[in-house]
Amino acid sequence: MLLTETAPPPGAQRLAELRATARTARRRAFVALSAAIALLTTAQLLADRAQTDEQTLPLAVLSLAIFMTAVPVLVATQYVWGAHARLVRLRERELYAVTPSARTRPLSRLAVACGWAVTLLLGWTEPHFFHEAALYAFADSLRWAAEALAVVSLAAGVLFVIWWARDAVGMLARAARSGGSPGDPWDPGHGARPREGAALWTGAAVAVAALVGARAHLWEPGTAVIYALLTAALVCGVVTGE
Template sequence: MASTTLPGAAALTGLRARARSARRFALIALTVAIAALATTQVLAERAPTREGTRPLAWLALALFALAVPALAATQAIWGARARRVREGERALYGRPSSGARGPAARLGVAGCWLVTLLLGFTVPRLFRESALYGIAESLAGAIGVLAPACLAAGVLFALWWTRETFAGRTRSPHDPWDPGQEGTRRVAAWAGAAVTTAALVGARAHLWEPATWLVCALLVATLVSVVVTRE
């Protein structure tokens, strides 16, 4: 009880709530981007004609072009709010909260970025299959320029993640003042979104071949699940 009456505790609780809200938005953006890209590409591959593939190829390109800045923005906001929380914890309690969940979450987000980029990098093939060879070559050239930058960013992330993970080993294993546990309903919704999104990515990678109606149903289930996480 004494810790909740410390000066600044109420303000810190507000900062934590804002950080959790930003985290949910960032994870929703990641989930929707991956699910929508995977679904669009699966449907494009199954289009019976080149003319049927073209609108889906353009849609996949638009989704990727929107996803990258959206993911960057939502994750930047999440990171900024998380830093404010850590600063408030240091000022109020003398130590930030940490533990295994933080490094694991960062690694998971990096993995989702990798999946998103891999899906985006396959978009030129959709244009090639649509007989739009000029656009396909232009996109392939752009990806050739972007790929080394993405690789360099991945290496820098790995180095930073390793340093942060081992630097945090001596910190508090959990936050005793505001654990911020998600409710059972939200946890179930996140689990459902993760499963359906993974199924869509598996279908895109040809690890299994679900019927077209099932692909669409999985996308709908993903969207419903992320809506539930906001309630």
């Protein structure tokens, strides 16, 4: 009997389901991260171009609301992603005694960390917009909160760098000692997954990078271009899962 005609070994089908769930959680985490940066950057770009205090205030409030909503959403989506990824690694150890090399895991974690850094940097500029809207007392209070957030963020960043470096070195050491998981013939695995969403992810990344570059005053796009970039970032991110 051919191998493809035999029943999957115990646990293989469940492992395939766990991998699919983890991939979905990862996609949602990256969609939330890219959408948060795109929305926050767009709101701040429009607020920065407002001509009067009355025009600046609603955009400043919108920017602050996006930031305060984005932080818990990012925490939740990335926690779910991490929880499912841990389940996959645990199941792989149970079935194969070792886990796959997961060469892209350090890169994905570094990408998430960079996304967090951009989001927090944008959040630290929130007091500026309320100062421009002539809400000086609120801007001063917000500046104090931003300074406290900056201290906490820098401490978290140092801890992340230490943890990331230790984990990356550990993965390299394990890869040198072992050939990794023998694989599962009933599951596509990491190397055979379809890559149709690669172009869409690239488009979303380029659009978000262009918005961040405009926010950093590296270039000065028109308002219509800003809206087009925002639309491209959101559409490309959402369509990756369709």
